[in-house]
Amino acid sequence: MKSFSAALVRQQQRSGTFRRLVALCRKETLQIWRDPSSILIAVVLPIAMLFIFGFGINLDSSQLRVGLVIEDQGAEVQRFIASFTGSPYLRVITGTRPQMEQALADGKIRGLVVVPSDFTEKSQRPNDSAPIQIIIDGSEPNTAKFVEAYAEGAWQVWQRERAAARAQPMPSSIQINSRFWFNPSALSRNYIIPGSITIIMTVLGALLTSLVVAREWERGTMEALLATSITRAEFLISKLLPYYVLGMVSELICIAVAVWILKVPFRGSILMTLFVTTFFLFSALGLGLLLSTATRNQFDAAQGALNAAFLPSIMLSGFLFEISSMPLLIRLVTYLIPARYFVNAMQTLFQAGHVPQLLWRDVACLMASSIFFIGLTARLTKMHLD
Amino acid sequence: MLHRLITLVRKEMQALLRDSQSRRLLIMPVILQLLVFPFAATLEVKNATLAIFNQDSGRHSTELMQRFAQAKAFKKIIAVRSEAELQQVIDRQQAVAVLRFPTGFSRRIETKTAPEIQALVDGRRSNSGQVAISYLQEIVQAYQQERMLANAPQVSAVSKVVVRHWFNPNLNDTWSIVPSLVAIITTISTLIVTAMSVAREREQGTLDQLLVSPLTPGMIMLGKSIPALFVSTAQATIILVAGIFAYRIPFQGSLLLLYGSMIFYIIALAGFGLFISSICQTQQQAFLGVFSFMMPAVLLSGFVAPVENMPNWLQALTWFDPLRHFIVIVKGVFLKDMGAAAVVSNAWPLLVIALLTLGITDIVFRKRLG
Numbered sequence: 001m002k003s004f005s006a007a008l009v010r011q012q013q014r015s016g017t018f019r020r021l022v023a024l025c026r027k028e029t030l031q032i033w034r035d036p037s038s039i040l041i042a043v044v045l046p047i048a049m050l051f052i053f054g055f056g057i058n059l060d061s062s063q064l065r066v067g068l069v070i071e072d073q074g075a076e077v078q079r080f081i082a083s084f085t086g087s088p089y090l091r092v093i094t095g096t097r098p099q100m101e102q103a104l105a106d107g108k109i110r111g112l113v114v115v116p117s118d119f120t121e122k123s124q125r126p127n128d129s130a131p132i133q134i135i136i137d138g139s140e141p142n143t144a145k146f147v148e149a150y151a152e153g154a155w156q157v158w159q160r161e162r163a164a165a166r167a168q169p170m171p172s173s174i175q176i177n178s179r180f181w182f183n184p185s186a187l188s189r190n191y192i193i194p195g196s197i198t199i200i201m202t203v204l205g206a207l208l209t210s211l212v213v214a215r216e217w218e219r220g221t222m223e224a225l226l227a228t229s230i231t232r233a234e235f236l237i238s239k240l241l242p243y244y245v246l247g248m249v250s251e252l253i254c255i256a257v258a259v260w261i262l263k264v265p266f267r268g269s270i271l272m273t274l275f276v277t278t279f280f281l282f283s284a285l286g287l288g289l290l291l292s293t294a295t296r297n298q299f300d301a302a303q304g305a306l307n308a309a310f311l312p313s314i315m316l317s318g319f320l321f322e323i324s325s326m327p328l329l330i331r332l333v334t335y336l337i338p339a340r341y342f343v344n345a346m347q348t349l350f351q352a353g354h355v356p357q358l359l360w361r362d363v364a365c366l367m368a369s370s371i372f373f374i375g376l377t378a379r380l381t382k383m384h385l386d
Numbered sequence: 387m388l389h390r391l392i393t394l395v396r397k398e399m400q401a402l403l404r405d406s407q408s409r410r411l412l413i414m415p416v417i418l419q420l421l422v423f424p425f426a427a428t429l430e431v432k433n434a435t436l437a438i439f440n441q442d443s444g445r446h447s448t449e450l451m452q453r454f455a456q457a458k459a460f461k462k463i464i465a466v467r468s469e470a471e472l473q474q475v476i477d478r479q480q481a482v483a484v485l486r487f488p489t490g491f492s493r494r495i496e497t498k499t500a501p502e503i504q505a506l507v508d509g510r511r512s513n514s515g516q517v518a519i520s521y522l523q524e525i526v527q528a529y530q531q532e533r534m535l536a537n538a539p540q541v542s543a544v545s546k547v548v549v550r551h552w553f554n555p556n557l558n559d560t561w562s563i564v565p566s567l568v569a570i571i572t573t574i575s576t577l578i579v580t581a582m583s584v585a586r587e588r589e590q591g592t593l594d595q596l597l598v599s600p601l602t603p604g605m606i607m608l609g610k611s612i613p614a615l616f617v618s619t620a621q622a623t624i625i626l627v628a629g630i631f632a633y634r635i636p637f638q639g640s641l642l643l644l645y646g647s648m649i650f651y652i653i654a655l656a657g658f659g660l661f662i663s664s665i666c667q668t669q670q671q672a673f674l675g676v677f678s679f680m681m682p683a684v685l686l687s688g689f690v691a692p693v694e695n696m697p698n699w700l701q702a703l704t705w706f707d708p709l710r711h712f713i714v715i716v717k718g719v720f721l722k723d724m725g726a727a728a729v730v731s732n733a734w735p736l737l738v739i740a741l742l743t744l745g746i747t748d749i750v751f752r753k754r755l756g
Contacts, residue, residue, distance in 0.1 A: 041674055049681060056686045058695040059429070059513045065694070104552065105722045107714055129546045138554030139562055139721045142429040142513070143692055148549055149520045155547055174495065174526050176503045178483070178519050181476050183509025191510050207677060211670045218589075299582050300411050302673040306574065307415040310677075315426045320690060322514050324482075325432040330425045344479075347510050355477050 020230050024238030028212075032242055041208065046200045046250045047257055053196035054262045057320065059188040061146050063091040067100035067112035074120030076162070080132075083158035084113065089150040104137055111136040111147040182351040193264045194350040195319025197254045198342045199310075201277065204247050205284025206291075206309035210301040212239055213292035213381075232383050236374065240285050247281040248274065258350075268349030272359065276349070279366035280342040284309065286373025287338075293380045313339035338369040390601060394609035402579065402613055416571055416621050420628050423567060428559040431459045431517045437481035439466040444492020446501075450529060454485075459521045476508050482518050483507040553638075553721045564629040565720040566689045569651075569712045571625055572618040573683065576652050577676045579614040580659030585672035588663075603751035607744065611656040618652050619645070629720075639719035643729045647715045650736040654708040657743030664750040683709045711735050 032038040068084060070077060085092050093100075093109060100112045114133040123130035134151050136144045160173075180186040216222040225235070255273065258264045291304040315321065316330070317339035323331060334340050341362040348358050403409055436454060440447050455463050466472045466484060475481050486504040494501035505522070507515035554561045587593035596606055626644075629635050662675035686693070686700070687709035693701055704710045711732045718724030718732070 035668075035671070040678075045674075045678055048678075052682045052685055055697055055700050056682070057691045059691055061692065061695055063694075105718070105724065106728050107718065107722075131546055131548050134547055134549045136549065136551050138551035138557050139717050140692065141554065141557040141559050141562055142517075144551060144554075144557055145517060145520065149523075152547060152549075174501045174503060174530060176485075176505050176519060176523055176526060178505035178507050178515075180507045180509035180512055180515060183512050186507075186509060186512035186516060188513050191512065203677065203681070207674065211673065215670065295407065297407070298669045298673070299578075299586060300407055302582065302669070303411045303415070303578060306578075306677075307411075307418065311415075311419065315423055321427050321429060322431060322511070324434055325428050325430050327425050330422060333422070334426075351510050352477060357478055 028242040071117040072119040194346040202313040206288040209288030210305035217296040267353035282370035283338040398613040424560040433461040435462040437484040439486040442487040442491035446492040447487040576655040581663040584663035638723035651712040654740040
């Protein structure tokens with residue numbers, strides 16, 4: 001009889017927990033639903049951002065503007081010009097040297113090629129090397145490298161044609177034939193889009209939740225909540241669950257837009273993707289809640305979320321910038337950024353499909369970081385007034 | 387009039403710098419970003435791993451492999467022994483690319499019958515792959531040139547290319563990032579300070595008090611913008627000083643031009659911030675509004691990828707992005723000693739943007755009054 005009543009009490013407690021949880025989740029969901037900006041964030045923002053990433057961040061230079069300064073009028077030089085204007089990668093603008101140097105300083109061209117006035121004369125002399133000068137705007141190093149490679153490529157075409165015309169022996173040149181695995185046409189979009197889904201999820205997760213607890217404190221509704229009999233776990237779950245559902249919906253929208261509209265190949269399994277996303281979302285939501293709980297101030301929490309979640313996810317996740325090229329200390333820091341593992345998982349899932357060794361490591365790390373952030377939030381959550 | 391404005395500005399500054407938590411949040415990010423971003427934001431390929439599948443037994447492949455190993459782009463070279471292993475190395479991201487010297491590679495070089503190296507590149511990161519391959523190509527080219535000179539010195543150097551990198555001779559990524567950081571930091575703080583402060587007043591109900599005070603909407607807007615100007619300029623100065631003295635990036639241009647255009651830039655941004663706050667009801671909305679503006683503004687500014695790689699319609703749209711214009715100015719003044727004429731030609735769009743956004747905000751505010 002005694003054990004029966006104990007069981008009954010337990011059951012009542014359990015159903016009380018459940019009821020409170022449902023009520024709290026309902027309240028949070030209604031709050032999201034009634035605020036038009038939340039829907040904007042969950043549906044419109046991801047699509048808009050995906051388009052911006054898809055079209056705006058393109059590392060494959062289609063046509064680089066390059067200036068050509070011709071100070072020599074020989075026949076050789078005409079062929080030289082032809083090999084440059086013939087390059088599909090360069091858009092050639094001709095002009096005088098001061099004009100082109102000015103254009104380079106103003107950022108109107110990325111580089112300039114100078115054929116000096118003594119070029120023909122020097123190239124006729126047997127042991128002289130007729131130098132061609134290539135000046136490149138170094139203020140954007142990545143673009144500079146491409147300008148250099150394309151300009152030298154055009155120069156080589158000319159060199160080879162010239163040797164052929166003069167019946168000079170050209171050394172048989174060693175070709176490097178490169179094939180891009182997973183991404184045959186080497187489109188940067190194919191890896192930037194999966195990576196940018198990570199950024200979008202970070203924004204959604206951390207930014208939305210960073211304000212929710214702080215808002216309760218600022219508006220004084222936290223005191224009201226504390227007066228009820230909810231437990232810490234119920235409180236946290238009610239703050240996490242609705243935003244988790246929101247995040248998952250956005251994730252699906254993102255994948256749909258990426259695959260059907262932006263035509264990024266998706267080779268992995270959708271189930272695995274959702275599985276990985278779950279853990280990433282919990283860690284992002286956890287971080288947001290942590291900031292919110294720690295600052296109790298929406299303004300500060302917002303700033304914190306921007307600096308602790310958004311910027312690291314852009315700079316240190318490897319979605320664009322190469323982690324292996326960073327100095328050791330920064331490389332170590334990247335291991336602490338959850339976005340790093342999610343970017344890696346998304347890039348693998350989209351392009352390579354299922355690579356268990358990589359994916360399980362990512363999942364494990366994301367799991368650890370969600371436990372860390374949510375655990376820390378739980379510790380900081382005080383269920384009584386100071 | 388002036389007295390009222392000064393009082394308002396003082397009140398705003400106090401609200402911003404009131405407690406240590408807020409002060410920390412204004413200064414910490416600047417320091418953090420200064421320490422991390424210049425090292426992190428790199429598209430360079432360094433410390434990469436290269437895998438080599440050598441099926442050739444001649445001396446040329448051995449010689450080339452030694453040269454690859456010496457390049458600073460590649461820290462580690464791993465040997466692959468079978469087709470299956472080759473596949474695995476790429477799948478598991480163990481190397482950025484796998485090179486394969488086919489059987490008879492050295493013989494083909496001797497007999498001049500189109501020797502070929504096959505490269506399999508991890509397309510998951512195609513930009514790094516392309517950069518890595520271009521380094522390999524350089525090494526191979528240098529090797530050929532040497533062989534050519536050794537074999538037939540008289541027909542050799544018919545022409546040669548001399549490459550110079552202006553404004554950043556060693557193609558140092560830091561030189562490109564730090565000036566951009568000046569622009570990005572000002573963007574974040576100006577937007578947050580302007581947009582969030584009005585939303586906070588609205589949430590706390592003090593905005594109505596401000597609106598019924600003798601202050602005109604124009605003055606309220608000014609009162610919200612001037613603190614942003616102070617805070618952002620101070621933050622930009624920290625980055626500038628650190629860039630010049632800690633990162634040792636030579637500052638080429640004129641400080642007057644830089645700070646002059648910075649004022650225009652901050653006003654243009656404050657215009658956006660105030661506009662966002664004028665249409666938002668809560669701080670959360672304002673924050674998300676700031677975010678929805680800032681994210682594309684940063685990404686489409688040319689900071690991450692060149693504007694000219696974008697489709698034409700998007701390039702046209704970036705005209706309304708104040709950051710796009712200001713990044714050109716900061717980088718130009720910092721690295722290239724950009725002249726006044728060029729600065730003005732990049733700064734006038736900022737003025738137009740500022741007038742547009744501030745004008746619209748003024749109308750919205752007046753509507754609320756009337």
